[in-house]
Amino acid sequence: xxxxxxxxxxxxxxxxxxxxxxxxxxxxGVAFGTTYPGTPSSEIALNLFQVSHESDLYFEYSTNEKVAxxxxxxxxxxxxxxxxxxKHVGLNVAADPLMTLxxxxxxxGLVILTADDxxxxxxxxxxxxxxxxxxxxxxVLEPSSVEEAKDMFxxxxxxxxxxxxxxxxxxxxxxxxxxxxxxxxxxxPRNPRGDFKKDPFNLxxxxxxxxxxxxxxxxxxxxxxxxxxxxxxxxxxxDGKWGIACSGVSYNYVSDAVRELGIADRTRILRLGFTHPxxxxxxxxxxxxxxxxxxxxxxxxxxxxxxxxFAQEAGLTLPISGKGKDxxxxxxxxxxxxxxxxxAACFGVENRxxxxxxxxxxxxxxxxRPPNLCAGCSHRATYYVVKKAAEGMDTIYPSDIGCYTLxxxxxxxxxxxxxxxxxxxxxxxxxxKATDKKVIAFIGDSTFFHSGLTGLVNAVYxxxxxxxxxxxxxxxxxTGHQPNPGVDMQALxxxxxxxxxxxxxxxxxxxxxxxxISPYKVKKSIETVKEALDFKGVSVVIAQEMCTLYxxxxxxxxxxxxxxxxxxxxHRNCITEIGCPAFYLDGDKVRIDADVCVGCAVCAQICxxxxxxxxx
Amino acid sequence: MKPTRLIIVAVGGQGNLLASKVLGEAALLSGxxxxxxxxHGMAQRGGVVESAIVFGDAKSTIISDGEADILVGFxxxxxxxxxxxxxxxxxxxxxxxxxPPFTVAIGQGVYPDLDQIKSLILSKTKRLIALDATSLAKxxxxxxxxxxxxxxxxxxxxxxxxxxxxxxxxxxxxxxxxFVEANLSAFQRGYDVAMAGE
Numbered sequence: 001x002x003x004x005x006x007x008x009x010x011x012x013x014x015x016x017x018x019x020x021x022x023x024x025x026x027x028x029g030v031a032f033g034t035t036y037p038g039t040p041s042s043e044i045a046l047n048l049f050q051v052s053h054e055s056d057l058y059f060e061y062s063t064n065e066k067v068a069x070x071x072x073x074x075x076x077x078x079x080x081x082x083x084x085x086x087k088h089v090g091l092n093v094a095a096d097p098l099m100t101l102x103x104x105x106x107x108x109g110l111v112i113l114t115a116d117d118x119x120x121x122x123x124x125x126x127x128x129x130x131x132x133x134x135x136x137x138x139x140v141l142e143p144s145s146v147e148e149a150k151d152m153f154x155x156x157x158x159x160x161x162x163x164x165x166x167x168x169x170x171x172x173x174x175x176x177x178x179x180x181x182x183x184x185x186x187x188x189p190r191n192p193r194g195d196f197k198k199d200p201f202n203l204x205x206x207x208x209x210x211x212x213x214x215x216x217x218x219x220x221x222x223x224x225x226x227x228x229x230x231x232x233x234x235x236x237x238x239d240g241k242w243g244i245a246c247s248g249v250s251y252n253y254v255s256d257a258v259r260e261l262g263i264a265d266r267t268r269i270l271r272l273g274f275t276h277p278x279x280x281x282x283x284x285x286x287x288x289x290x291x292x293x294x295x296x297x298x299x300x301x302x303x304x305x306x307x308x309x310f311a312q313e314a315g316l317t318l319p320i321s322g323k324g325k326d327x328x329x330x331x332x333x334x335x336x337x338x339x340x341x342x343x344a345a346c347f348g349v350e351n352r353x354x355x356x357x358x359x360x361x362x363x364x365x366x367x368x369r370p371p372n373l374c375a376g377c378s379h380r381a382t383y384y385v386v387k388k389a390a391e392g393m394d395t396i397y398p399s400d401i402g403c404y405t406l407x408x409x410x411x412x413x414x415x416x417x418x419x420x421x422x423x424x425x426x427x428x429x430x431x432x433k434a435t436d437k438k439v440i441a442f443i444g445d446s447t448f449f450h451s452g453l454t455g456l457v458n459a460v461y462x463x464x465x466x467x468x469x470x471x472x473x474x475x476x477x478x479t480g481h482q483p484n485p486g487v488d489m490q491a492l493x494x495x496x497x498x499x500x501x502x503x504x505x506x507x508x509x510x511x512x513x514x515x516x517i518s519p520y521k522v523k524k525s526i527e528t529v530k531e532a533l534d535f536k537g538v539s540v541v542i543a544q545e546m547c548t549l550y551x552x553x554x555x556x557x558x559x560x561x562x563x564x565x566x567x568x569x570x571h572r573n574c575i576t577e578i579g580c581p582a583f584y585l586d587g588d589k590v591r592i593d594a595d596v597c598v599g600c601a602v603c604a605q606i607c608x609x610x611x612x613x614x615x616x
Numbered sequence: 617m618k619p620t621r622l623i624i625v626a627v628g629g630q631g632n633l634l635a636s637k638v639l640g641e642a643a644l645l646s647g648x649x650x651x652x653x654x655x656h657g658m659a660q661r662g663g664v665v666e667s668a669i670v671f672g673d674a675k676s677t678i679i680s681d682g683e684a685d686i687l688v689g690f691x692x693x694x695x696x697x698x699x700x701x702x703x704x705x706x707x708x709x710x711x712x713x714x715x716p717p718f719t720v721a722i723g724q725g726v727y728p729d730l731d732q733i734k735s736l737i738l739s740k741t742k743r744l745i746a747l748d749a750t751s752l753a754k755x756x757x758x759x760x761x762x763x764x765x766x767x768x769x770x771x772x773x774x775x776x777x778x779x780x781x782x783x784x785x786x787x788x789x790x791x792x793x794x795f796v797e798a799n800l801s802a803f804q805r806g807y808d809v810a811m812a813g814e
Contacts, residue, residue, distance in 0.1 A: 014640045121655055145675065146651075178653040178677040179636070181644055252675035337680030355703040357682035358740035364732070366697045367725030369627065369717035371661035406661065411722060581662055581718040 002051050007187055015182045017146045017175045018043035021085075021113065024153030026051065028109070029188030030083045032075040033059040034068035036450065037479035038087030039122040040176035041115035045085055046480060053494075056192045061482055064421070064450040065090035069097045069112065076110035076166070077203070078194035081157060085113040088129045089420060093451070095132070100205055101166055102136040103213035105220075108194065109157035110166040112138075117173050118298045118333035124401065124420065126332070128299035133168055133276035137217045139224045140168045140276035141233065144251040146180040152233060152273060154185075159227065159274075163220050170275075172298065174249045174333065225277040233273030236286055240266035242347045243290030245283075245303055247272045250296040253339035260353035261344060278306045284314040294346045295322030298334050321346065371406060375582040376598035378545030379404040379471050381519035383414040384578050384602065385543075386440060386469060388522075389529035393438040396431045400424035400452070402444040403478045403547075404471050411579040414442070422451025425468055429459050432466040438533065439466035445502060446476035446484035453505070459538045460510045467532050467539045472502055473547040481550045492554075506540045513539035520545060522605040548598050560599035560614050564590050567611035574603040574612065617649065617672035620776060621679045624667040625698045626690035627715050631763035634791065636667045638767060639778070642786040643671060646778045653677040662718070664694055671777060686775055687741075688766055690749070691715045696733045699740060706741045709769045709810070710734075711762065713750035745769050745810050752805045757798035764791070764799045768806025780807065 003013070004023045015023065022044050025033065033052070035045040045061070052059035058075075062068035065086045072084035086094065091114045098112070114132065117123040133140035141156045143149040153169060160167040201209060228234055238258075244267055246254045251271045258267050270286045272278060287293060287310065295304040304322035311320060321327050327342055328334065337354050344351035373380045383404075399405055399415035400423065408415025417427055428441035443452045448470050456468065476482040483489060489497035506514050513535040517525040525543075532539040551557040564574075568590060575583050575590060582597040583590060592603075594615055604612040622639075626632035636652055643650035652669040668679040681700045688709045689695025695710035702708065712734075716727045738744045749765035756765070764787065770776065771783050787799045 012644065014637070014644055146677075173655075174653055174677060177655065178651060179640060180651045180677070181649075249677075252677065255675045335678055335680045336676045337683060354680075355682045355705070357700055358702060358704065360699055360740075363696065363699065363736055364728050365725060366693050367717050367719045367727060369662070369664055369694070369719070371628075371663035372718055374661065403661065575722055579718065579722055583718075583721050584716060585721050 002047070002054060004047055004051055005055060006184060009184055009186045011184045012181045013184060014179055015146065016043060016179050017149055017171065017177060019047055020146045020150040020182045021153055021171070022047040022051070023182065023184070024150040025083045027150070027185050027187050028081065028154045028157040029190050030081045030157065031057055031190040031192040032072060032080045032082040033057065033084070034062050034072045035085045036062055036065045036068050036090055037476055037482040038090050038115070039479055040117060040173040041085050041087050041113060042479045042482070043176070044113065045482070056190055058192055061484070063485060065094040066097060069094040069101070072110060073097060073101050073106070075194065076106035076108050077104070078196045079108045080192060080194040081108045082110045083113070084110065086115070087123065088114050088116040088127055089123060089125065090114070091129055091132055093421065098132065099136055102138050103205060103210055103217050104203060105164040106160060106166055107164070109160035111153065111156045111160060111169050112166050113169045113171065115171050115173070115176050116299070119173070121173050124418065126299065128302060129170055130275060130302045131300070137221045138165055138168050139163070139274065140170055142170045142248045142273055142275050143175055144248055144271065144273065146175065146178050147182050148273070149175055150182055155233065162227070163224055165220050172248055172333070221277055225279065228274045228277060228279035229281050231274040234279055234282055235271055236282070237269040237271065238264060238267050239289065240268045241289070241291040242267045243270065243286060243293035244268070244296055244343065245270040245272070245286070245293060245307055246296040247275050247303060248298065250298060250334055250339065253334055253336045254296050254343070256336055257340035257343050260340060261349055261351065263347065263349055272303065275303065278303070280310055280313070283307060283310045287311050287314065287316050287318065290318060292318055292346070293320045294327070294343060295320065296328065296334070296339055296342070297322060300330060370409060372409070372581050373403065373406050374549050375580050375596045376548040376600035377403070378473055378519050378543065378548070379407060380412065380578055380580060381522065381545070381600060381602045382469065382471055382543040383407045383412045384606070385517070385519055385522060385525040386529055387412070387414060389526045389533055390438065390440060393533070396435065396437045396439045398424045398427040398431060398439065398441040400443040400447050402447055404442055404444055407442070411576055421447050422455055425452045425455030426458065428466040428468065429455065429462065429464045432464050440533070441466060441468045443468065443470055445470065445472040445474065445486045448502065449485045449500070456506070456511065456538070457509055463537065465537055467541060470502055470540060470542045472542055472544045473550070475547050475550045477547045477550060481547070481553065502542055506542070511540050512537050514542070516542045516544060518545060519543045520600050520602060522602060548600070557598060561594040561597040562592055562599060562601065562604055562612050563594065563615050564592055565611050565613055567609045569609050569611070571608050573606050573608060577606065578602060617777065619670055619672040619674040620685050621683055622669040622671070622686045622688065622776070623679055623684040623698060623701045624669070624688045624690070625694045626665050627694060628662050628665055630690045631760065632665045632667055632690060635763040635767055636669060638783070638786045638790050639669060641790050642778050642782045645782040645785055648777050649673060651677040666698070686770065686773070688770055690763065690766060692730060692733045693728055696728060696736060699737065702741050704740070704742060707743045707773055707775055708737050708741050709745045709766060709773070710737065711749040711766060712746050713748050745773070747806065747809045749806065753802050756802035756805055758795060760795060761798050761802035764802040765806035768803040769810040772807040772810025
C-alpha cells in the first residue's frame with residue numbers, strides 16, 4: 001500500500017512537503033487530480049499518480065496547465081472534489097481559465113496549487129503568484145511549514161466549498177522540498193462520480209451572464225475577507241510595540257530571529273496564512289498596537305502594500321517598511337541570517353546571535369560543477385549532429401524548457417533564446433521573418449505536446465522558413481520522468497491510455513518536409529538533417545532515442561562501455577566537441593569512466609583515429 | 617533543545633538524500649525535533665545537492681552562511697566550496713575521494729590539491745575529520761555505502777543528539793534490505809574513524 005494511504009490517525013511520518021500536501025488532499029477527500037509536471041511541485045503529482053493506481057482517485061497528467069485546470073474545473077462543477085497543481089509559471093498558462101472560472105465558481109471544492117520558486121532553483125523566473133489572487137478575486141492560502149501545508153490544504157478545500165470558488169494554494173520551494181514530521185489525520189471518503197446539472201444562465205459566460213457573475217464574485221470576495229478575520233491561519237503573537245508581519249516561510253525565520261535576538265517581549269508578530277483577501281480588522285488592530293512595523297516577505301511587497309493601504313484607511317501614520325534599502329530585497333529567497341539582520345537594524349537592537357563566516361580570500365577558485373546532460377544523453381548526440389549539419393551557416397538556435405536547455409552550455413553551445421514552454425517554435429517564426437539567418441529550433445516531446453503544436457500550425461499557415469528539431473526521448477525527463485501523450489503506456493504496464501504519434505501529428509499539420517533520425521547514428525543523421533536545413537519552408541526533424549537515465553531506471557539499458565585505446569593522438573574532439581561527462585583526464589591522457597559510460601558510441605564515431613572502442 | 621545545524625553537500629548520485637532520510641528517521645526514533653530542506657532540482661544531471669538539517673527547536677529549514685555547526689562533504693572540492701556555511705566552531709567531515717567535475721576535463725579550472733583542501737578547511741574551522749569514505753564503503757561490500765560511512769563519522773563525533781543504536785535501526789528500516797549488512801558495516805567503519813580522533 002502507498003504510504004500516503006496509511007489509515008492510522010495520530011501516526012507521525014517524516015514527509016517531504018510535497019508528500020504532506022498530497023496527504024492533505026487524500027485526507028480532504030479529493031477524488032480528482034490533474035497536473036502538468038513542474039519543479040518544485042512535481043512530487044505532489046507523482047504521489048497522487050501512484051495513489052490513483054491503487055484507489056478510486058482519478059489522476060491525470062494533462063498536456064498542459066490550461067488543460068489541467070479546465071479538466072479539473074469540469075470535475076469540480078460536477079460535484080467532485082478536485083485538485084489541480086502546477087509550478088508558478090504553469091499558472092500563466094492556466095491563467096485564461098482561472099480568470100473566468102473565478103466568475104463561474106465550483107460545485108465541489110477545487111484547490112489550485114501554485115509552487116513558486118524564489119531564487120529560481122529550477123525555473124526561468126521568480127514571479128510572485130500571490131498577485132493572481134488579486135487579479136482573479138480568489139482567496140490565497142500560504143503555509144509556513146510542511147506540517148501546516150497538510151492541514152491548510154484541508155482548510156483550502158473547505159473554504160472552496162464554503163465560497164463555491166476555487167482557492168489558490170501558494171507554496172514556495174522551501175515548503176515543497178523541506179521535510180518534517182507530520183501527524184496523520186483521518187481520511188475522508190472519496191466520491192469520484194458526480195453529476196452535472198444544466199444551468200446555462202449561470203454557467204455560459206456570455207457578456208450578459210458574466211456581468212452578473214462578476215457581481216457574485218465580488219460578494220464572494222467580501223465573504224472571504226470576513227472569513228479571513230477569524231481564520232486560524234491568521235494570528236498575532238506577542239503584544240510588544242515592534243510589529244513584524246510575515247507569511248509563508250518568512251514566519252519561520254522571523255520566529256527564530258525574535259527568539260535568538262531575545263526581543264520576544266518587545267515584538268508583536270502578525271502571521272498571515274490566509275493572505276488574500278487580507279482581514280482588515282485583524283490587520284488594523286495589529287497596526288494600531290505597534291509603533292513601527294516591518295514586513296518580512298519573500299518576493300514582491302504584496303503584504304506591505306496591503307498593510308500600508310489598511311493603515312491609510314485607519315488613519316495610522318506609523319512607519320511601515322519591508323522592501324527597500326536597509327530592508328529586504330525583492331530578489332531571491334530570504335534566509336534566517338538576513339531576516340535576523342534586518343529585524344535588528346529596523347528596531348535598533350544588537351545582533352550578536354549570528355556566527356561569522358571565515359575569511360575565504362585564500363581559497364583557490366574551485367572548478368564549477370554545473371548540471372550537465374547525462375553520459376550518453378541522446379540530446380547531446382542530436383546537438384552534435386545538427387551543429388555539424390549546419391556548419392558554415394549563420395544560425396539562430398531558439399530552444400525550449402527541459403533537460404535539453406542545458407545544451408546552451410559549452411562545448412555544445414546550442415541554444416540562443418529561451419522564454420517559456422513552447423516558445424522555441426513561435427520565436428523561430430519571428431526570427432526567421434525578422435532576420436536573414438538560418439533558424440533551427442529545439443523542443444522536447446513533452447513540451448511539443450504542451451504548447452509547441454500551436455506554434456507549428458502558425459508556421460505552416462504563415463509559411464515560415466525554419467527547421468524544428470523535436471527531441472523525442474520518450475518521457476518528460478527533467479521533472480522526473482513523467483509520461484506524456486507520445487509515450488507507450490502499455491510498455492510501462494499502465495492500461496487504458498491512448499498514444500499520439502509526433503510524426504503523424506506533424507505530417508497532419510501539413511509540414512512539407514518531415515524526417516526522423518536516430519541520433520546515435522551520427523553520419524546518417526547529419527545527412528538527413530542537412531536535407532531538412534536545405535529545405536525552404538517549415539521542416540521538422542524528429543530525433544528519436546530513449547532518455548538514457550529513464551532507460552536505466554526501467555532496466556532497458558544494455559550498457560556496453562567504451563575505452564580510449566593507444567591509437568589516441570590527443571585530438572580531443574571527444575572532449576571539446578561533445579563534452580560527455582564519462583570522459584576525464586588522467587594526466588595528459590583522455591580516459592572514459594566505464595562506470596559512467598553507457599555505450600552510445602557517439603564519441604567512437606567522431607574520433608578521427610578510431611581510437612575509441614568497446615571495452616569488451 | 618538548542619538547535620544543531622548540519623549541512624550535507626554531495627554530487628548528484630552520491631546518496632545525499634538517502635543519508636538525510638536516514639538521519640531524519642533516526643531523529644524521529646530519538647524524539648529529537650528535525651526539519652530539513654534540500655535542493656535537488658538538477659541533481660541527476662551531475663550538479664551539487666545540498667541538504668540542510670536542523671535538529672532541535674527551530675522553525676527554519678535552511679541554514680545561512682556561517683551558521684552550520686557541522687558540515688559533511690561527500691566530495692572534497694564540494695566540502696571546500698561549502699566553507700561559506702562554516703564558522704570557527706564548525707566540525708567538518710569530508711570524504712577524501714575526489715570526483716573531479718567535468719569542467720576540469722575540458723580545461724575550465726584546475727582541481728585543487730587534496731592536502732591544500734584539508735589545510736584550508738582545518739585553518740578555518742574547529743575540527744576536520746578527513747576519511748576515504750569511498751574506499752571504506754568498498755571494503756564494507758558496496759561503494760553505494762559511501763554516504764553511510766560518512767553518517768558513521770558524523771555520529772562518531774558525538775555532536776548530534778542521536779544515539780548510535782537509533783541510527784542503526786534507521787539504517788535497517790530505511791535502506792534497501794540487500795544493502796543493510798554492507799551499510800551497517802560501513803556505518804561502523806566511519807564511526808570508528810571519528811572515535812579514533814582522525
